[in-house]
Amino acid sequence: MYLYKSYRWYQSFKELQTELQYIYLLNSALWNIVAILLQVINNFEKISFMKRIFFMLGIIALMASGCGNSGAAEKNKKDKDDAVENKAAESLNDLKGSREVKTLLAQNWENKEDAQEAALSGGSGAFDMPYRGFSFFADGTVVQDPRDNIRIGKWAMDNGAKKTITITYNDGTKSQYTIESIGAKNMVLSSNADKKKIEYKADGKAQKNMADDPFYTSNNKWRIKPKKSETDEAIKQRLQDCINFYAKFLQDNIARGGTSVSFIGFPTIFKWYNGGISVIPQNKVEEKWIGCFYNEAQALKAQAMLENIITKKYKWDKNETNWVKQDADVLKQIGDTLAITPITK
Numbered sequence: 001m002y003l004y005k006s007y008r009w010y011q012s013f014k015e016l017q018t019e020l021q022y023i024y025l026l027n028s029a030l031w032n033i034v035a036i037l038l039q040v041i042n043n044f045e046k047i048s049f050m051k052r053i054f055f056m057l058g059i060i061a062l063m064a065s066g067c068g069n070s071g072a073a074e075k076n077k078k079d080k081d082d083a084v085e086n087k088a089a090e091s092l093n094d095l096k097g098s099r100e101v102k103t104l105l106a107q108n109w110e111n112k113e114d115a116q117e118a119a120l121s122g123g124s125g126a127f128d129m130p131y132r133g134f135s136f137f138a139d140g141t142v143v144q145d146p147r148d149n150i151r152i153g154k155w156a157m158d159n160g161a162k163k164t165i166t167i168t169y170n171d172g173t174k175s176q177y178t179i180e181s182i183g184a185k186n187m188v189l190s191s192n193a194d195k196k197k198i199e200y201k202a203d204g205k206a207q208k209n210m211a212d213d214p215f216y217t218s219n220n221k222w223r224i225k226p227k228k229s230e231t232d233e234a235i236k237q238r239l240q241d242c243i244n245f246y247a248k249f250l251q252d253n254i255a256r257g258g259t260s261v262s263f264i265g266f267p268t269i270f271k272w273y274n275g276g277i278s279v280i281p282q283n284k285v286e287e288k289w290i291g292c293f294y295n296e297a298q299a300l301k302a303q304a305m306l307e308n309i310i311t312k313k314y315k316w317d318k319n320e321t322n323w324v325k326q327d328a329d330v331l332k333q334i335g336d337t338l339a340i341t342p343i344t345k
Helices: 013-019 028-041 049-089 101-105 112-121 232-255 296-310 323-340
Strands: 092-094 108-111 133-136 141-144 151-157 164-169 174-182 186-191 197-201 205-207 270-273 276-279
Touching: 101 151, 101 174, 108 112, 112 197, 141 164, 232 296, 232 323, 276 296, 276 323, 296 323
Parallel strands: none
Antiparallel strands: 092 205, 108 133, 108 197, 133 141, 141 151, 151 164, 164 174, 174 186, 186 197, 270 276
């Protein structure tokens, strides 16, 4: 670490501060102490060489103390973050020890090839690409392609050797798949229609409370286009459910210890930043978002409701370095604000 070029006297605190600009761990309180020491020393007209050395040694000692305090603060912050993540992780069941097929099946599965392509894209959601998968749940419900053309239904598996899954969708249609192989993190399914084998991957974890999983059926009904025009109250509830979905999605990512977040395939009205959230303007609202409402007019009405409350003040945790945790917390606040905000005609 660069400290000083030679033993020399500094005429002012400002000059010394410039000389020590590379010492980034020095906090503001420590600079105040140094300033006071300089003020005292400047009262002497002549300073001996030895006094200068003792003075510099004193500053070095103060800096070491400051660095130590900063290190302790960083450790406390890390311990706090770890505690939050550990608490979130407690909401998950680890499936790696299970050999029961139905238990292993009941989690979120992604098409392995689609997931790899999505990872290469950066996961921003700016690209429209296939991202297929299944979210099976222990209560017999299923969400197919939660990141694509979503379909909701119920599933059942026969007890025979072929392990055939029958999915009955909410529109009454059906499809069948055969489990060729399955583990906690890998599965091969073949469609009974075309016999094509497809690889899927998972993380081997499932939410203990199914309703906490963002892909659970009730958390995705807002994405199903209504068959008739909705009232303002119904539009507001659809928007409320959208906000709740994204809050749960970010919380789920935290619990799973994800190092990145992918929004690919989701209909959204938000723009995500590192420590910030904004609403997409009406002239740039995406077709996927509009498709969640009866028509464009009702989709834009929901956008206006959100834009009306997004400008209100929300509490951001300035000490939190993980933007996912920040955004998840603020989304909950936005949802709470929407719930108590009256509808303006």
